[in-house]
Amino acid sequence: MDKAMNEDKYIFTLEIAVRDYELDSEGIVNNAIYLHYLEHTRHAFVKQEGIPFGSLTSDGLIPVVRRMEIDYHTPLRTGDVMLSRLWIERKGPRFIFYQDIFKKEGGAPVVNAVVTIVCMEKDGRINRGDDLAARIAKYLDRP
Numbered sequence: 001m002d003k004a005m006n007e008d009k010y011i012f013t014l015e016i017a018v019r020d021y022e023l024d025s026e027g028i029v030n031n032a033i034y035l036h037y038l039e040h041t042r043h044a045f046v047k048q049e050g051i052p053f054g055s056l057t058s059d060g061l062i063p064v065v066r067r068m069e070i071d072y073h074t075p076l077r078t079g080d081v082m083l084s085r086l087w088i089e090r091k092g093p094r095f096i097f098y099q100d101i102f103k104k105e106g107g108a109p110v111v112n113a114v115v116t117i118v119c120m121e122k123d124g125r126i127n128r129g130d131d132l133a134a135r136i137a138k139y140l141d142r143p
Contacts, residue, residue, distance in 0.1 A: 009087045009098075010085040010086065010087050010100075011045075011086065011087050011088065011139050012041070012044070012045040012048065012085065012086050012087075013083050013084070013085045014040070014041045014044050014045075014083070014084045014085075015081060015082070015083055015084075015104065016037055016040065016041075016081070016082050016084055017080075017081045017082075018076050018077065018078055018079065018080045018081070018082070020078050023077070023078060027077060027078070028075035028076065028077055029075060029076040029077070029080075031072065034070060034072070034101070034111050034113075035068070035070075037082070037084055037101060037111075038068075038070075038084070038097075038099050038101075038111075038113055038115060040084075041084040041085075041086055041099060042086065042097055042099075042115070042117075045086060046136075049135065049136060051132075051135050051136070056119070056131075056132065059131065060121060060122055061119040061120070061121065061127055061131060061132065062119065062120040062121070062122070063117050063118070063119050063120075063132070064117065064118060064119075064120055065115060065116070065117060066094065066116045066117065066118045067114075067115070067116040068113065068114070068115050068116070069113060069114045069115075070111060070112070070113045071111065071112045071113070072110075072111055073108070073109045073110055073111065073112070074103065074108045074109060074110050075110075076103070076110055080103060080104075080105075081103075081104040081105070082101050082102065082103060082104060082110060083101070083102045083103075083104050084099065084100075084101045085099070085100050085101070085102070086098060086099045086100075087139070088136065088139050088140065089140065090129065090133055090140050092128075092129075093118055093119070093126050093127065093128050093129045094116050094117070094118055094129070095116070095117045095118070095129065095132065095133075096114060096115070096116055096117075097113075097114070097115040097116075097117065098113075098114055099111075099112075099113040099114075099115060100112050100113070101113075119131075119132055
C-alpha cells in the first residue's frame with residue numbers, strides 16, 4: 001500500500017466505485033469526473049459532521065469553490081474502487097481541502113487535489129467563515 005495513504009493527516013475517507021458511464025472513449029475515467037468524486041467526498045464529510053450544505057445556505061452562507069488544483073497520476077477504469085480521502089485547514093476566510101484519491105487495491109495514487117472553499121453571503125461578499133470554522137473546529141486545530 002502507498003505510504004501516503006497511511007498517513008494520519010486524513011480526517012475522512014469515502015469508498016467510491018467507478019461506474020461504467022464515467023469512462024471516456026479510451027476506457028478510463030474522464031478527467032472531469034474526478035471533480036464529481038472530490039465534491040461528493042466533501043459533501044459526504046460535512047454531512048457526516050451534521051452540516052449539510054443546505055443548512056449553511058439557510059443560515060445565510062453559500063459555500064463555493066474558489067480554486068481547484070488537480071494532479072492526475074494513475075487512471076481509473078471500470079471495476080476499480082477508490083478511497084477518496086481529505087484533510088482540511090483554514091487560512092483566513094478560506095477553507096483548504098487537501099484531497100487525495102487512491103486505488104483501493106494496491107493503494108496507487110490516482111489524484112491529488114487542493115480545493116479552496118469560501119463562504120459567500122447572499123449579497124455576494126465573502127464571509128469571514130467563522131460560523132463554518134466553529135462547526136468543524138476539531139479538524140482545524142490539528143498538527
